[in-house]
Each structure stands twice: as structure tokens, then as C-alpha cells.
Amino acid sequence: MMSKPRIGVGVVGFGWMGQAHSRSVRRLAGIFPGEPYYIELVACSDTDPGRREQAVSDFGFARGEADWHSLAEDPDIDVVFITTPNALHVELVEAFAAADKHVFCEKPVGGTPDQTARAELAARKAGVISAVGYNYRWAPMVQEAKRLIDDGALGSITNYRGRFFSTYGADPSGLLTWRYLVDEGGYGVSSDLLSHSVDLGLYLLGPITRVVGTTATFIPERPLPSAGAVSHYGHGRPGDPTGAVTNEDYVGMLVEFDNGVRGSFESSRTMVGPESQMAFEVYGTEGALAWNLERMNELQLYLRSDGRYAGYRTIFGGERFPYHGNFVPGNANGIGFEDLVLIEDLELMRSIAAKRPFQPGFEDAVRYVSVQDALLRSAASGAWETVKTVRSQ
Ligand SMILES: NC(=O)c1ccc[n+]([C@@H]2O[C@H](COP(=O)([O-])OP(=O)(O)OC[C@H]3O[C@@H](n4cnc5c(N)ncnc54)[C@H](O)[C@@H]3O)[C@@H](O)[C@H]2O)c1
Structure with a gap:
């Protein structure tokens, strides 16, 4: 198994959707066996200490972080799931894309049309794969x-x-x-x-x-x-x-x-x-x-x-x-x-493994x-x- 390429996952915001995506990537291999990659839950960031603890003890993340910035600096993370309140999305997308991480952002990507457009530009300029949660x-x-x-x-x-x-x-x-x-x-x-x-x-x-x-x-x-x-x-x-x-x-x-x-x-x-x-x-x-x-x-x-x-x-x-x-x-x-979330995450992982764009991406968010x-x-x-x-x- 370890000969397969590894995809390291970070999650920012461990509420409803942060947990839903974490559960999905955890159970993905059992439902769609034989995928040409394996997934590791590297780090989860949430401002709530109880949620960070839960991410480590119940979901198996290697670590929890109060401040999401350290995830951008972590070479073991390939893709970040951004599942915070909407107004934080654009700052996170900009930071993670600049750090060469692929970005999945929950819909609608930002809280205003202008923020969505900024996020799309950041991902496009960085050349990373972008994905929006239109599950x-x-x-x-x-x-x-x-x-x-x-x-x-x-x-x-x-x-x-x-x-x-x-x-x-x-x-x-x-x-x-x-x-x-x-x-x-x-x-x-x-x-x-x-x-x-x-x-x-x-x-x-x-x-x-x-x-x-x-x-x-x-x-x-x-x-x-x-x-x-x-x-x-x-x-x-x-x-x-x-x-x-x-x-x-x-x-x-x-x-x-x-x-x-x-x-x-x-x-x-x-x-x-x-x-x-x-x-x-x-x-x-x-x-x-x-x-x-x-x-x-x-x-x-x-x-x-x-x-x-x-x-x-x-x-x-x-x-x-x-x-x-x-x-x-x-x-x-x-x-x-949550099965729809799993299918969404499956297709995202396939895109990352094959280094090809994912749809719906931030261009669809802009639409x-x-x-x-x-x-x-x-x-x-x-x-x-x-x-x-x-x-x-
Ligand atoms: N695709 C869907 O069907 C669907 C469903 C629900 C929500 N969403 C989207 O998912 C996103 C999150 O919604 P939710 O319902 O999961 O929210 P939520 O309120 O349940 O969870 C948000 C989490 O973010 C954390 N957070 C806040 N500020 C943070 C920070 N600076 N750093 C780290 N963590 C921080 C909070 O502590 C909380 O745990 C939103 O963009 C929403 O539109 C999508």
C-alpha cells in the first residue's frame, strides 16, 4: 500500500462540514477500494479546543492546531479542506494556494461575489487544483x-x-x-x-x-x-x-x-x-x-x-x-x-492523483x-x- 502516492489532508474548521469531509476521506478506501493513492489526515485547525481534541482522538488526525497558519507551512499537507464560516474563506484560500496546496473550499467560496472572485484568482495564479463543495x-x-x-x-x-x-x-x-x-x-x-x-x-x-x-x-x-x-x-x-x-x-x-x-x-x-x-x-x-x-x-x-x-x-x-x-x-x-460528500471527495482525490482539474472548481463558484x-x-x-x-x- 505504501508504494502508492500519499495525499496529505489538512482541515480548517471542524464543525458540521469539516467533520463530514474528515469522515468521508477516512472511509473512502473502504467504499471505493483500489484507488491509486492513500490518504493521511495530517492536521486539523479549529479555534475551539474541544473540536481540535476530537479531531485527534476520534478522527485520527496527527495533530490539532489553534492557528491555521502552521498548516500552510507543513510540507506533509497536499490539500486543505476549508470549512470555516464564509467570510474567512478568501484569506485561507489565498494563503494555502500561495503555499502550493490544493484547495477544497465549501460553497459558496467567500461571503460576497468579490471574495469569490479573489479566491478564484488566487488559485488560478498559483496553479493549484480548486474545488467547491456543490455536493x-x-x-x-x-x-x-x-x-x-x-x-x-x-x-x-x-x-x-x-x-x-x-x-x-x-x-x-x-x-x-x-x-x-x-x-x-x-x-x-x-x-x-x-x-x-x-x-x-x-x-x-x-x-x-x-x-x-x-x-x-x-x-x-x-x-x-x-x-x-x-x-x-x-x-x-x-x-x-x-x-x-x-x-x-x-x-x-x-x-x-x-x-x-x-x-x-x-x-x-x-x-x-x-x-x-x-x-x-x-x-x-x-x-x-x-x-x-x-x-x-x-x-x-x-x-x-x-x-x-x-x-x-x-x-x-x-x-x-x-x-x-x-x-x-x-x-x-x-x-x-454524507455519501454525496464522500463521492465529491473521491473525485477530488482522483483529480489530485492524476494532476488534473476538478469540477466544480472555483470557476464554477464564480459562475x-x-x-x-x-x-x-x-x-x-x-x-x-x-x-x-x-x-x-
Ligand atoms: N455543502 C454543503 O452541503 C454544506 C452544508 C453546510 C455548510 N456548508 C458550508 O461549510 C462551511 C462551514 O459551515 P458549517 O455548517 O460546517 O459551520 P460550523 O459553524 O458548523 O463550523 C465552522 C467551524 O469553523 C471553526 N472556526 C471558526 N473560525 C475559525 C478559524 N479562524 N480557524 C479555524 N477554525 C475556525 C468553528 O469553531 C467551527 O468549528 C460554510 O462555508 C458553509 O457554507 C456546506
């Missing part, structure tokens, strides 16, 4: 949807509807974590959730040329968290001191794709009802399809050629589709959220924030706005 692209049923669209099974596509409704902020007692603060998270739900939804639209149908949209903040104050690392699923108590939410809870927009498709996107973190409804619908002249993260192992397909029996059918995920059979055999035995930039301009102007690629000089 829903890797869902086998999403990939099947793309194959159906590309193969023309739906005819010519005319309409698209994308949405990401999460209930994590629906309760006003939900804590004022970094996601609600422009200085720490950057923009609100347009950075956090809409980014995933629009990325899938861009992946499935190509560029968006113009948008008209609106934003709103429905819960303007939230309880302050106590000191230490807390989850955005955490809650305060009645009477706790509160602070102001400084970014948006909701976004909605109409869009035009370059290929003529008309579409709409909506995203909310405060809606009551949908728990994690990251969903899309595609309509063409010969058929339609629909996918929803809440039922991620199912694809709904309608084909006009079915004639009098036309109607939506449910296609279950399973070993007949790529990746799925490595997790569980047969069909309709489901895979889960989304260019749409976000037009949406924010439109919310201010009230008019249709053209999508212009956001670049850093």
Missing part, C-alpha cells in the same frame, strides 16, 4: 437527470424551477450564528442555500443571462449564542439577549438561460414546512423530470411518448446508477447526505456568484439585471 451535483439521481436532459429524452427544454427551502431558521429562537451576520457569513440565504440551487440549474442547463429578483428578512432579531462553537440548528431560551440579523432570509427570482429556457428560483431559511427541500423541476417538449433532496434516492420522470399512460413514474436509485452500488447493493436501498451579483443588483433596482462575470484584477 448535490454528485447525487446519482441528479447525474441521471443530467444524462436524460443531455440525451434529449425530454425534447427541447423550455422551463426550469429550482428551490431550496430549509427550516433551520424558521424558529425565532434559533441562535444568531455566523450565518445571520454579514461580517461573518457574507450574504444570507443567497450565499447559504440559493447557491446550491442555482449551481444545479447551471450544471443542468448552462449559463443564466439575466434575472429579476427580490430579497427579504423575516426574523430581524435572534438570541445570541453563548461562547464556544455552536450549531445553526441550536436554540436560545426566552429572555436571552438578542442581536440583529444583518443579511437576508429569503430570495426569489425569475431568470432567463442563455439557451432560451425560462426559469425561477426561490430560497428561504425561515419557511415553516419544508425541512430541507432542495429541489428542481425540468420541463421539455417531450417530457419532464423532478428531484427533491428530501427524497434524494428517487427521480420523477414523465415521458409524453407513454401516450395514454403518460404520468410521472418514480425511478429508484440503486446499483444500476454510478457510485451507488459501492455503498449498498441492489436498487432502492438508499444512500445519504454562481455572478448570478448572485445580478440578483442583488435587481433587488436594489427593481429591474431585470444582466449577469456579468465577476472578476478580481
Whole structure:
């Protein structure tokens, strides 16, 4: 085994996604055996001492660090997973790319379009592999949807509807974590959730040329968290001191794709009802399809050629589709959220081992924030706005 090339991993930010990626790279070889590399967990940085300890004692990192700078100087680290709050992303990407490390950064890469463009420039100039955590692209049923669209099974596509409704902020007692603060998270739900939804639209149908949209903040104050690392699923108590939410809870927009498709996107973190409804619908002249993260192992397909029996059918995920059979055999035995993270990390490791670019990379991150930039301009102007690629000089 040791004759295989080694890929040394560093992680900065050991919360939800830092832990999810660490678990994924740890179990990768057991699920996809025979890969032409082996992975070592070299160092994990988090400002929270308990999380650093956990990284070493439970996850097997060789060391934990309070200050991430030492990871940039470590020759044993080849790739760094940046899984901190968004506003820290760009500084980390710039430092690690300059130190010749490959960089995986969680979406949306930075908290503002300008920060994303800076990160893209830093990675491009350094010539390192960049990767962005748009993990829903890797869902086998999403990939099947793309194959159906590309193969023309739906005819010519005319309409698209994308949405990401999460209930994590629906309760006003939900804590004022970094996601609600422009200085720490950057923009609100347009950075956090809409980014995933629009990325899938861009992946499935190509560029968006113009948008008209609106934003709103429905819960303007939230309880302050106590000191230490807390989850955005955490809650305060009645009477706790509160602070102001400084970014948006909701976004909605109409869009035009370059290929003529008309579409709409909506995203909310405060809606009551949908728990994690990251969903899309595609309509063409010969058929339609629909996918929803809440039922991620199912694809709904309608084909006009079915004639009098036309109607939506449910296609279950399973070993007949790529990746799925490595997790569980047969069909309709489901895979889960973290399995998508594992597939994403598998493909990143393959790119690093083969020294080839990874998609989605920071160029794809820029594609989304260019749409976000037009949406924010439109919310201010009230008019249709053209999508212009956001670049850093
Ligand atoms: N792809 C997905 O499905 C998905 C899901 C959730 C979050 N995310 C993204 O992942 C990133 C992290 O989100 P999360 O939910 O894991 O956040 P989190 O709040 O759970 O974890 C963030 C961690 O970063 C640590 N941290 C803060 N400042 C630090 C510093 N200076 N140095 C080292 N560590 C520091 C915190 O202590 C915490 O442990 C965000 O960019 C978010 O948009 C992606």
C-alpha cells in the first residue's frame, strides 16, 4: 500500500462540514477500494479546543492546531479542506494556494461575489487544483437527470424551477450564528442555500443571462449564542439577549438561460414546512423530470411518448446508477447526505492523483456568484439585471 502516492489532508474548521469531509476521506478506501493513492489526515485547525481534541482522538488526525497558519507551512499537507464560516474563506484560500496546496473550499467560496472572485484568482495564479463543495451535483439521481436532459429524452427544454427551502431558521429562537451576520457569513440565504440551487440549474442547463429578483428578512432579531462553537440548528431560551440579523432570509427570482429556457428560483431559511427541500423541476417538449433532496434516492420522470399512460413514474436509485452500488447493493436501498460528500471527495482525490482539474472548481463558484451579483443588483433596482462575470484584477 505504501508504494502508492500519499495525499496529505489538512482541515480548517471542524464543525458540521469539516467533520463530514474528515469522515468521508477516512472511509473512502473502504467504499471505493483500489484507488491509486492513500490518504493521511495530517492536521486539523479549529479555534475551539474541544473540536481540535476530537479531531485527534476520534478522527485520527496527527495533530490539532489553534492557528491555521502552521498548516500552510507543513510540507506533509497536499490539500486543505476549508470549512470555516464564509467570510474567512478568501484569506485561507489565498494563503494555502500561495503555499502550493490544493484547495477544497465549501460553497459558496467567500461571503460576497468579490471574495469569490479573489479566491478564484488566487488559485488560478498559483496553479493549484480548486474545488467547491456543490455536493448535490454528485447525487446519482441528479447525474441521471443530467444524462436524460443531455440525451434529449425530454425534447427541447423550455422551463426550469429550482428551490431550496430549509427550516433551520424558521424558529425565532434559533441562535444568531455566523450565518445571520454579514461580517461573518457574507450574504444570507443567497450565499447559504440559493447557491446550491442555482449551481444545479447551471450544471443542468448552462449559463443564466439575466434575472429579476427580490430579497427579504423575516426574523430581524435572534438570541445570541453563548461562547464556544455552536450549531445553526441550536436554540436560545426566552429572555436571552438578542442581536440583529444583518443579511437576508429569503430570495426569489425569475431568470432567463442563455439557451432560451425560462426559469425561477426561490430560497428561504425561515419557511415553516419544508425541512430541507432542495429541489428542481425540468420541463421539455417531450417530457419532464423532478428531484427533491428530501427524497434524494428517487427521480420523477414523465415521458409524453407513454401516450395514454403518460404520468410521472418514480425511478429508484440503486446499483444500476454510478457510485451507488459501492455503498449498498441492489436498487432502492438508499444512500445519504454524507455519501454525496464522500463521492465529491473521491473525485477530488482522483483529480489530485492524476494532476488534473476538478469540477466544480472555483470557476464554477464564480459562475454562481455572478448570478448572485445580478440578483442583488435587481433587488436594489427593481429591474431585470444582466449577469456579468465577476472578476478580481
Ligand atoms: N455543502 C454543503 O452541503 C454544506 C452544508 C453546510 C455548510 N456548508 C458550508 O461549510 C462551511 C462551514 O459551515 P458549517 O455548517 O460546517 O459551520 P460550523 O459553524 O458548523 O463550523 C465552522 C467551524 O469553523 C471553526 N472556526 C471558526 N473560525 C475559525 C478559524 N479562524 N480557524 C479555524 N477554525 C475556525 C468553528 O469553531 C467551527 O468549528 C460554510 O462555508 C458553509 O457554507 C456546506
